[in-house]
Amino acid sequence: MSTQARRERERAEREQAIIATARDLALAEGWDAVTTRRLAGEIEYSQPVLYSHFKGKDAIMAAVAVEGFAELAVALASARMSAADPRQAVADVAAAYTDFAEQRPAIYDAMFTLIVDLPFASQDVPTDLARGFAELAETVRPFAGDGDLETFTETFWSGLHGLVTLMRSGRLRRTDHDRRLAVLVDRFSR
Amino acid sequence: MSTQARRERERAEREQAIIATARDLALAEGWDAVTTRRLAGEIEYSQPVLYSHFKGKDAIMAAVAVEGFAELAVALASARMSAADPRQAVADVAAAYTDFAEQRPAIYDAMFTLIVDLPFASQDVPTDLARGFAELAETVRPFAGDGDLETFTETFWSGLHGLVTLMRSGRLRRTDHDRRLAVLVDRFSR
DNA sequence: TCCATTTCCTAGCGATGCTAGATATGAGAG
DNA sequence: CTCTCATATCTAGCATCGCTAGGAAATGGA
Numbered sequence: 001m002s003t004q005a006r007r008e009r010e011r012a013e014r015e016q017a018i019i020a021t022a023r024d025l026a027l028a029e030g031w032d033a034v035t036t037r038r039l040a041g042e043i044e045y046s047q048p049v050l051y052s053h054f055k056g057k058d059a060i061m062a063a064v065a066v067e068g069f070a071e072l073a074v075a076l077a078s079a080r081m082s083a084a085d086p087r088q089a090v091a092d093v094a095a096a097y098t099d100f101a102e103q104r105p106a107i108y109d110a111m112f113t114l115i116v117d118l119p120f121a122s123q124d125v126p127t128d129l130a131r132g133f134a135e136l137a138e139t140v141r142p143f144a145g146d147g148d149l150e151t152f153t154e155t156f157w158s159g160l161h162g163l164v165t166l167m168r169s170g171r172l173r174r175t176d177h178d179r180r181l182a183v184l185v186d187r188f189s190r
Numbered sequence: 191m192s193t194q195a196r197r198e199r200e201r202a203e204r205e206q207a208i209i210a211t212a213r214d215l216a217l218a219e220g221w222d223a224v225t226t227r228r229l230a231g232e233i234e235y236s237q238p239v240l241y242s243h244f245k246g247k248d249a250i251m252a253a254v255a256v257e258g259f260a261e262l263a264v265a266l267a268s269a270r271m272s273a274a275d276p277r278q279a280v281a282d283v284a285a286a287y288t289d290f291a292e293q294r295p296a297i298y299d300a301m302f303t304l305i306v307d308l309p310f311a312s313q314d315v316p317t318d319l320a321r322g323f324a325e326l327a328e329t330v331r332p333f334a335g336d337g338d339l340e341t342f343t344e345t346f347w348s349g350l351h352g353l354v355t356l357m358r359s360g361r362l363r364r365t366d367h368d369r370r371l372a373v374l375v376d377r378f379s380r
Numbered sequence: 381t382c383c384a385t386t387t388c389c390t391a392g393c394g395a396t397g398c399t400a401g402a403t404a405t406g407a408g409a410g
Numbered sequence: 411c412t413c414t415c416a417t418a419t420c421t422a423g424c425a426t427c428g429c430t431a432g433g434a435a436a437t438g439g440a
Contacts, residue, residue, distance in 0.1 A: 007387095036428060046389050048430070057428065113303065116359060147373065154362055155349070155373040162352030163345070169306060172344055183337065183345040187377040197418095226397060236420050238399075247397065387436070396427065405418070410411100 015053045017043050023064045026106035031061065031114065062118055065110040069128035072111070075100050076135035086142040090189040093139045094160060094181055101164040112161060133157070143189045152188075159184045205243045207233050213254045216296035221251065221304065252308055255300040259318035262301070265290050266325035276332040280379040283329045284350060284371055291354040302351060323347070333379045342378075349374045 021042045025034045036057060040047045054060045079096035083089035101108040118125055137153040144152040163180055166172045172180070211232045215224045226247060230237045244250045269286035273279035291298040308315055327343040334342040353370055356362045362370070 035426085037426090047428090048390095049388070051429070052387085112361065113355065113359060118360075148369065151366055151369045152373055154356075154366070155353070155370045155377070158352030158356055158362070158370065158374070159345070159349040160352065161356055162348030162350065165303065165355060166344075166348055166351055169303060170308075171302065172348070176341055176344070179338065179341045180345045180348065183342055184348070187345070225395080227395090237397090238421095239419070241398070242418085381440100383438105383440085385436105385438080387434105389432105389434075391430100391432090393430080394428100397425095399422100399424080401420105401422090403418100403420070405416105407414105407416090409414080 011053075014043065014045070014049075018050060018053055018060060019063045019067065022060050023067065023107065026061075026064065026110070027104060031106055031109065034061075058115060058117070061110045062115050064107060065115055065118065066122070066124050066128065068104065068107040068111045069125060069132060071104075071107075072097070072100050073128050073131035073135060076132055076139075080135055080139050086139075087189045089139050090143070091182075091185045093136065094185050097136075097160045098164055098177070098181060101168075105168060108164065113165065140188055156184075156188045159188070201243075204233065204235070204239075208240060208243055208250060209253045209257065212250050213257065213297065216251075216254065216300070217294060221296055221299065224251075248305060248307070251300045252305050254297060255305055255308065256312070256314050256318065258294065258297040258301045259315060259322060261294075261297075262287075262290050263318050263321035263325060266322055266329075270325055270329050276329075277379045279329050280333070281372075281375045283326065284375050287326075287350045288354055288367070288371060291358075295358060298354065303355065330378055346374075346378045349378070 018039065022034055022039055025039065025042065034057075036047050036050055039060070040050055043049075050060070054063065075096045076093050079092040080089050083092045133153065136157055137149055140153055140156050141149055163172070163177070163184065167174055167177060208229065212224050212229055215229065215232065224247075226237050226240055229250070230240055233239075240250070244253065265286045266283050269282040270279050273282045323343065326347055327339055330343055330346050331339055353362070353367070353374065357364060357367060
């Protein structure tokens with residue numbers, strides 16, 4: 001039975017290689033550069049191998065997105081923990097969020113704009129996505145007032161997401177980002 | 191010279207037909223359904239004719255987006271004018287914004303997410319885009335405090351844009367939209 | 381050593397955006 | 411009225427995309 005175990009291990013490694021390669025390629029040159037042919041070439045297998053691991057290109061992007069949710073949750077948690085006071089926590093978490101999106105634009109796109117049908121069947125996504133959301137919720141909790149915390153958090157999140165996406169599409173000047181972020185933080189921490 | 195005038199007029203009409211057809215097709219079936227072959231078939235010309243009017247498919251989408259900016263500006267202005275008081279104006283304009291995006295998702299996408307290089311060379315875009323932005327600015331002016339109105343407006347705009355895009359990608363439940371909108375309005379009208 | 385099963389690749393399909401080269405159209409000169 | 415030439419338009423095709431069927435190759439067991 002050791003050979004079967006080895007095969008399964010190698011297969012898992014190859015699957016991880018596909019995700020990592022797709023991720024690196026997307027970060028370096030954008031998702032348009034991530035073609036199935038090129039991806040297959042990078043991992044030194046033929047195209048159909050990709051489809052024995054994933055249903056299609058969207059599924060590969062979704063797998064990259066899943067990793068992104070975990071990363072984002074960690075980044076937000078770190079920012080929240082190390083903040084001196086609740087108000088500073090909002091500012092730090094907001095900055096961590098937009099920094100994540102700025103530094104990994106392709107991954108952020110896969111997480112929130114490109115992939116419509118996320119694998120909600122999978123266990124990982126709701127978990128890590130919920131973890132990130134929970135970090136946001138805990139951060140703004142002191143300022144939610146008597147209203148619904150979830151709604152309050154979702155609205156704050158929308159503000160961050162809007163800043164990120166409008167800036168990337170060139171509708172907002174990058175130079176004023178910090179000031180806009182300060183306004184958003186101010187509005188949601190009073 | 192009348193024949194030449196007629197030709198130019200017919201050519202302008204055909205260009206408008208291309209834009210209108212692309213717009214209708216995108217609204218009805220999404221931008222993926224707007225292929226150059228199908229678009230050419232709808233206007234009863236061959237594909238290359240499209241390229242004698244526009245540089246490519248992106249340019250056609252940009253033309254649709256330009257019309258969208260004008261529409262949005264009108265909708266926002268109407269909402270702002272008919273509001274009873276400044277605070278209600280913020281609520282009404284915000285609702286008008288998200289309604290526009292909800293009812294014309296394809297056009298909204300062309301305006302703010304799909305097209306990266308908008309024809310800023312053209313005169314129309316900055317004008318109509320600026321008109322819409324100016325409507326937002328006038329709406330929130332009473333609540334901007336002593337800070338920069340432009341930055342304040344941009345941040346408010348980001349909130350609206352984030353609500354719209356996160357809801358469309360399925361990250362936010364549609365049922366709670368009104369409550370999120372109320373939170374956003376509350377944060378930016380106090 | 382031979383067979384059966386699994387794994388993988390070659391080759392190809394349909395569709396996309398876009399374009400070069402051939403063809404039709406029509407205005408103006410003789 | 412006819413011919414010419416420029417303009418307008420189409421037919422056909424290219425390169426590329428995501429994806430897949432069918433056959434070849436490798437692998438494990440008898």
